[in-house]
Amino acid sequence: MKKIINYMNIAGMLFLTGILLSCEKMIDAEIPANQIASETVFENVQTADAALAGLYASLWNNSPISGDKAALMLSLYTDDLDFYATSSTNGMNEVYRNQLIPSNPIVYGQWASAYQIIYSCNAVIEGCEHSVLLSAQDKMRISGEALLIRSLLLFYLQQMFGDIPYPVTTNYLTNQSIAKTPSAEVLERLESDLNKVVPMLSDQYRNAERIYLNKKSAQILLAKVCMTRQKWAEAESHLKLIIQSPLYLVQNDLTKTFKKTSTNIIWQLKPFNTNDAVKEVIAYYFDFIPPYNYALSTSLMNSFSASDLRKQRWTIPVTVAGNTWYRAAKYKNLTGNTDEYSVVFRIEEAYLLLAESLTMQNKTAEALPYLNAVRQRAGLGAVASPISQQTLLNEILSENRKEFFTETGHRFFDLKRMNQLQQLTATKPNWKPEHQLWPIPERELLLNPNLKPQNNGY
Known part of the structure; x- marks a missing residue:
């Protein structure tokens, strides 16, 4: 069994290595010689699953949802973190001070890492489509997970960059000259793709550790896309299906919220190596001065x-020293990790999103229990009814900050969706309206x- 697993891992990583190399060389005329033919990878479910496992490994290793990538950078960019360095050669200082330029290496890193994995997703989808040996059921599951990963990354890119390319093929001749898709159309296409994904996946996890995407993972992303499009009723419908599922419970013991066996977790990323710490604990840990000169912001701490x-x-x-x-x-x-994975989606997010979608429909009384379920397990009193729509939205935004x-x-994402990015002017002196996009x-x-024109203000 161990040899089979090793073979699957090697096959998947070799396949993705070939795809990623071809992405980096899209202007070249030849396909790299070390790319494994898709008909070989997708001739049986074991090697096809290995290719899919490679996508998850890439998400963990270097993608916008890696614990030390967009999460960290957007925390600096907004007001979750304060940055204490007066200069920085890696671009972090410019991220924190909202002084991004198109040549910033962090800007390029977020873009490039996402698109490399997106092209690999397309390779998996195409491999399933062209396979004559995989069962229809396996094709649907593998394609569904790959399409969901692609949709998640495109959503991050749309939120950060606005108008973006929406590649759906591995054809390098097409991809090397692809134009941007307008931001509104990106969201429309994402909603369409996610509506396709939902029936392709099962509620049941194919691994008890919830490290692979399932139907409810697709539904929470679909709800977020709908809410970004201000389709509140549709979002409400998707979120209620998640909350009503017997698979998930709000974790009332805050010391267990991020433990890998907790039933509040919808989806999490497993560290690449056994006993590795999650990237988040390494990124945020310090015991003498802030690493890389950042720590939780004064404004965040004052909000509690x-x-x-x-x-x-x-x-x-x-x-x-005082x-x-x-x-x-x-x-x-930090070491010897056996019970923590990086949580991407958890049920508490569905509760606060549902409270928001209901409030936006002026269903404040119906929204309050979902907000209060999150507040009360944090030891806070319930928000009482009656309450105005705007006051409740303010409470939800505040709760999102302290929870996530x-x-x-x-x-x-929360500030942007709720049209509240201007709040950053209180703590970020360089903040301008055009900074809603990178x-x-x-x-x-x-x-x-x-890809021209460049985004406004840059």
């Missing part, structure tokens, strides 16, 4: 009441002029 259990359980003060910083401590295991700080870019990477514009 003293009785909020999340402040007590998920943040740790570090005092040196100065105190706070670090995120949602994950605990430093997680998967939440703060940026610049298109300079390298990409030079390679493909069809």
Whole structure:
């Protein structure tokens, strides 16, 4: 059995290596010689699943949802983190100070890593479509997971960059000159793709650790897309299906929220190597001064009441020479990790999204129980009815911040969806309206002029 698993891992990684190399060389005329033919990879379910496993490994290793990538950068970009360095050669200082330029290496890294995996998703989808040996059921499942991964990454790119390419093929001649799709159309296409995905996947996980995407993962992303499009009733419908599922329960013990066996988890990423710490614990840990000179922001810490259990359980003060910083401590295991994976979706998000979608339909009384379920398990009192629509929306946004700080870019997405990015002007002196989008990477514009014009303000 061990030899079979090793073979699957090797086959999957070789397949993806070939695909990623071909992405990097899209302007070349020849297909790289080390790319495994798709008909070989997709001749049986074991090697096809290995290719799919390679996609998950790439998500963990280097993608916008990796714990030390967009989550960290968007926390700096908004107001979850304060940055104490006066200069930085890796671009982080410019991210924090909202002074991005198209040549910033972090901007390019977010874009390039996402599109490399998107092209690999397309390769898996095409491999399933062309396979004559895979069963219809296996084709549907594997294609569904690959399409869901592609949709998740495109959603991140749309939120960060606005108008973006929407590649659906591995044809390098097409991809090397692809134009941008308008942002509104990207969301429309994402909703269409996700509606296709939902019936392709099962509610039941194919691994008890919830490390593979399922139907409910597709439904929560679909709800987020619908809410971005202001389709509140549709989002409500998708979210209620998640909350009503017997698979998930709000985790009332905050010390277990990020433990891999918790039933609040909808989907999580498994570390590449056994006993590895999750990327989040490494990114945010320090015990003397803030690593890379950042720590939880003063404004975030001031948003917590003293009785909020999340402040007590998920943040740790570090005092040196009379100065105190706070670090995120949602994950605990620096070494010998056996019980933590990186959580991407959890049921508490569905609760707050549902509260928001109901409030936007002026169903405030119906929304309150979902908000209060999250608040009360943090040791806070219930928000009482009657309450105005705008006051309740403010409460939901505040709750999102305290619940999801430093997680998967939440703060940026929540502020943007709720049209509240201007709040950042209180703590970010360089914030301007055009900063709702990042610049298109300079390298990409030079390679493909069809990506012009550059985003406004850059």
